[in-house]
Amino acid sequence: MTPPPENPPEPRITFPFSAVVGQDDVKLGLLLCAVDPRIGGVLLRGQKGSAKSTLARAVAALMPGDAPFVELPVGATEDRLVGSIDLQAALTEGRRRFHPGLLAAAHGGVLYVDEVNLLPDHLVDVLLDVAASGVNRVEREGISEAHPSRFVLVGSMNPEEGELRPQLLDRFGLAVDVTASTVPAQRAEAVRRRLAFDADPSSLRTEWAAEEQRLRDRLTAATPAAVAPQLVETISALCASVGAEGLRADLVITRAAAALAGWEGRTETTVEDVRRVAPLALAHRRRRSPFEEPGIGDDEIEEALNDAARGPGDGEPGDGEPGDGEPGDGESEPGQQERIAAPDAPTPVIPLQGGPAGAVSSPSAGRRSTAEGQRGRLVGDRAPDGPMGPVALGATVRAAAARRGLSPDKERGGVMVEASDLREAVRAQRVGNLVVLAVDASGSMGAERRMEAVKGAVIGLLLDAYQRRDRVALVMFRGEGAEVALRPTGSVEVARARLEQLPTGGRTPLAAGLRAALEVAAAASSGPHQPLLVVVSDGRATAAPDGTDPVEAAIHAATAVRHQGVASVVVDAETGPTRLGLARTIAEAMGARYLTLPELTATTLVSAVRRAAGG
Template identity: 50%
Template sequence: MRPAPPSTGFPFTAVVGMDDLQLALILATISPAIGGVLIRGEKGTAKSTAVRALTEILPPVDVVAGCRFSCDPAAPAADCPDGPHATPEAMSRAARLVELPVGATEDRVLGSLHLEKALAEGITAYEPGLLAAAHRGILYVDEVNLLHDHLVDVLLDAAAMGRATVERDGVSVTHPARFVLVGTMNPEEGELRPQLLDRFGLTVDVVASRDPAVRVEVMRARLTYEADPAAFVSRYDGPQRELAERIVKARDLLSEVILTDSALRQIAEICASFDVDGMRADLVTARTAVAHAAWSGRTVVEVEDVRAAAKLALPHRRRRNPFDAPGMDEDQLEQAIQDSTPPPPEPDDDPDGGPDDGGPGGGVDPEPTDSTDGPDADRDADQPQTPVAGPAPTGDVAGSSEPYKARLLSVQAAGAGVAGRRSRAITEVGRVVGDRTRVGRESGRPHLLATIRAAAPHQQARGRTGAGLAVRASDVRLSVREGREGNLVLFCVDASGSMGTKKRMGEVKTAIVSLLLDAYQRRDTVGLVTFAGANATVALPPTGSIETAVRRLESLPTGGRTPLAEGLLQAAEVLRIAAIRDPRRRPLLVLVTDGRATHGDQAFARAKQAAGWLAQRGIATVVVDCEPKRGVRLGLAGELAGDLGAEYLDLGDVAAGNLVRAVTERKAA
C-alpha cells in the first residue's frame, strides 16, 4: 500500500535536527494505543511543521462510502450512528489531520443536536464533531496548554477509550474515535497539569540546535522550499515513499512482536526506579518498546527498544510537584537499564570461542545523547527579562520554605472571562442561569425551553397546521451558564532594604510561592513586578508559566531604597497592556510592602496618588503589610490600602502559613 500522491507541504523527511520528535510521531502512528504525543518546545522550532508533514507519509485509509464516521469496510462499527453497514461500499481517502482550534467549544468537539430538525421535524439529528472527523487519523491541537481543561479531559478520555459518547439535549450517541492525539505547546506560556501530562503517551522536548552547521542546514532547506515548493517536494519523493512503506511494514509486524517476561520486568524496574505514579508509565513504555521493535524490523523486544521507549514515555511522568521541571536524567536511565539487565551467561571454556556478546541486548552500548536535550534545554528562555527601568538590586537573596495550601482568592462580582477555576463568571460551562439570542450561526449549548417559548407565539402566522413546531433560526436561544474564570494575578513586591531581615523576606516569598501554587492549580495567568533602589522592574510579564514565576521570585535579591510610587505605576502599566492583549481576563493585584516610600521628593504622596489612580480604575487589590510589629509602627500600608480600596492584611499578626490563609479568604460578591 502506498500513500496518496504528495502535496506541496513541507516533507517529513526534510525536517532537520528533530530525530526524537520524528521517532515519537512514527511510533505513535504505528501503535495508536501508545496514547499520542506531546511536543514541548520554544517558539519557532518547527513543531507544527513536523506534525502537519506527518500525514504525507501515512498510508491511505479505506472507509465506508458516505459514512460520516469513517467506518472500516472490513469491520464496520456495529453501533455507528450512520449504520448498520450491511454491505458496505468501500472507498479510499488520504489520512486526515484534523486541527482543533484553542477556542473550540465542547459542542464543536463532541458534536451536538441539530436543533432546527429536532424541533421542526421531531427527529433527533446528530451533527458529528471534530472527534468523528479525526477517527482513524490524527487530531492535532496546537498550543494544547491553552485549551480549556474540560476540553483536554474530553480529548484524552476519547483517545484512551477509542470512543466518544454524547449524552445531552436528548442526544445519546456513541461512535468510534480512535486517533493519534498530537499536542504542541510552548512551556513559557504555561504548563499542563501533571494529571493531563500523564495522559499523553509520549513527550518530546524540542529546542533549536546551537550548532551553526545545523542551523545553516535548516535555513537552506526552508529557503529552498519557499523558493519552489513543488521542486523541493519532488526531491524527497523517494525518501517519503520509503518511509511510508516502512511504517506499513511495521504496522503489519506489530502483532508478531514478542514482549518477553525479562523485558516486562526490566520495564517495571526502570519505571519503579524513576518513582512514577500509577501504572500508566509501565504500560505506555511497554507498548512503545513493542512499536520500536516493529519499527526496527525485530520480532522480539530488546534492551535498545526499552531504552528508546523510556526516553519518550518517562520524562513528563517524573514530576513530584507542579514546579518540578520535566526531563530525563540520562545517567539515571542508563543505571536503571544496567541494574535491570540480566547478567550475561558464563563464557565457554573453549579457547577458540569468541567473547560472549552478553545475551540479548546485554552488549548494547548506551546511545549517545544530544547535549541540547534534557531539563536544562530551555534555560535560555528562562533568563530574566531586561528590566523596564534600571538594574535590579544586588543585595542578599532570601529563599522560601515549603509552600502551603491556599484557599480560594477571587475577584469581586461575576465577570465574563476565560474559563478557569477562580472567580465567578459567565462561561461556556457551569450551571444554567439564563438564556440569550443566538448570533448568526453561532455554536453553543441550546436552551430548549427558551427556544420553544420564542417560537410558540408565531405558529399561526407561520402556517403550522400539523404536528411539530415551526422553528426558525431567529428563535434559537443559547444557554447562559455561570462557572469560574481564570484571572491575572499580578504580584507587586517591595524588594528594598526596608523589607528587613532575610527571615522576613523568606516568609514573604513562601507566601507568594504558595499563592503561585494556588494560581497554577486554578489555571491563572501571573506576573511579577518588583521595586527597589530607584526603579521598578517587570521581573516577569503576564504569563501562564507559573514555574518561571517561581524561579524569578526565588532569585529576587533585596536592598536599596523604596520607590513605592514607581512600583505602583509600573504595575498599572503592566495591567493596562494586559487588558489590551487579553481584555476578558480580570486582574487581581497583590501588593506586598511595608508602605514606606523613601525614593524621591514627596515619595509617599506620589505613592498615594498612584494608588488613587489604580482605585479609580476598579483594580481589585490585596495589600500585604510587611511592617514589623516591634518598634514604631507607621501604619503606612494600611493608609495605602484605603487609597487603593483594597483588602488589608497585617503580616506582623500572622505566621507565614497564616498569611496565605488570610490573603486567599476573599469572597465573591
C-alpha cells in the same frame, strides 16, 4: 443549506517527513504513535519555528489509506470538536440528526492541536478521553451518538505561555522537548531545504519520494511486537523506581516499546526498546513541583533498569546510607553555600478563591471557580431576558418543534423558528485569580529577609497556580521607580528564570510601586482572572517625583487603587522598636485589608494571601 465540512481537504503540498533536518526524538515519537495510537499521542514542547507542525502534517502523509490531517484551532467550540445537531435536518425536516465534528474527521489520521496549553480545559479533557478510548460518545441536545475516532494526537505548546495542568500533562503518552539545532551546518541545511521547497515544492518532494515511500511501506507493515511478562515486570520496576505515579507510565512504555520493536521489524520487545522509549514517556511525569526541572536523565534510567534486573535484595556491597562522618552526595561542604536572596521553602498548595459575579459552583482544592461566560462547557439553556446571547441550537429547535406540535422523528413538517422559540446557551467557564505582589525592595531594614519571603511566597502561590491555571505577578519598587519583575504568568520556566536574582537597595518610591501594581491588576480586571493586589511594605515612602512629598504621593496612589475597585491587602513589613504605622495609613487609603505578621516568611505571607482571597 448544507453546512460546509468541518475540515475540508487542503490542497497544499506537504513538506516531506524525511526531509526535516534533525529532530530525531520528535520523529520517533510520531512514528511510534502512528504504529499504535493507543500510546496516547505526543506532546511537543518548544518554541515556535522548530518544525512541530511541519512534522505533524508530514507524518499524516505517511500513514496508510489517505489519512486525514485535522487541525483544532484554539478558539474551537465543543460543538465543532465532538459534533452537534444537524441544523438543516432539524429546521427543514423536524428531525434530530447528528452532524459529525472534528473528532470524526480525524479518524484514521492525525489530529493536531497547536498551543494545546491555551485550549479550554474541558476541550482538552474531551480530546484526551477520545484519544485514549478510540470512540467519541455524544449525549447532548437529545442526541445519542457514538462513532469510532482513532487518531494520532499531536499537541504542541510553548511552555513560556503557560503549562498544562498536571492531570492533563500526564495523559499525553509521550512528550518531547523540541529545540532548534545550535549546529550552524544543520541550521543552514534546514534553511536550504525550506527555501527549495518554497521555490518548487514538487521538485523537493520528487527528490525525497523514494525515502518517503520506504517509510510509508515500513509504517504500513509495522505492528506492535509481543512483550514478555518478565519485561512488563521490568518496566513496572523502572516506573516505580523513578517515582512515576499511577500506572499510565507503565502502560505507555510497554506500548511504545512494543511499537518500536514492530517499527524495526522485530517480533519480540527487548530491554533496549524500553531504554529508548522511557525518556519520552517519563520526562513529563517526573515533575514534583513547578520549580523542578522536567525530564529524566539516561543515567537515572540506566540505574533503575539495573536495579530492576538485580531484583530486591541484590544490592551491591556498600550500597545504602553513607557512613558516619562521610558527607552524602546531596550535602555541600561548609562555607560553599551561596546566598542571593534565596527563596523560603515553598508552602503547601493553597487554593485561592475569587468571587466572580455569576459564579455557578464553588471551587475545590486544585480547581478554579466557575462562572458564566461566552466560552466553556454548555451547562444549560434559558429563554433570553434582554439582549440575546449565544443561541442554544438544540434547545431552540426543540422549542420550535414543541410549539408546532411536531415529532422530532417526523420526516417532514418544515419547522420554522420564531422569536419565542429562541433559547440562550448557558456556558460555564473556569475563572482564575491574578495575585499581584508589590514588594518594597529598597535598602530599608530587613530588605534581604523581605525578598526571601516574597520569593518563597511566589513559589508557594505558583504551586497553586500550576494546578488551577491562576496567575502570579511581581512588582518591585526601589531607588527612583518601580519595575514589573514578573509579568502575570503561570509558567514555571519564566518564574524560575526571573526570580533567580532580585536586587535590593536605594530609597522607597512607594507611590511608583502602587501605580505599577495597579496597572498590572487593572489590566486583568476585564479578562478571565480576578485580581488581588498584595503590598508588602513598611509604608515609609522616601522617594517621589521632584517637588512632591513621598508620603502624600503614596497616599494619592493608594486612593487610586480604591477608586479602581481592585481588591487589595497591605502586609506591614515594619520592624524595629520604633514603628510609625504608615502601612496602616496606606491600607486605609487603598480600602485594603491591613495585616501584620508575627514573622515575615513565605508561609505566613501565603497564608495571609489565602485569607484575603477567601480560600
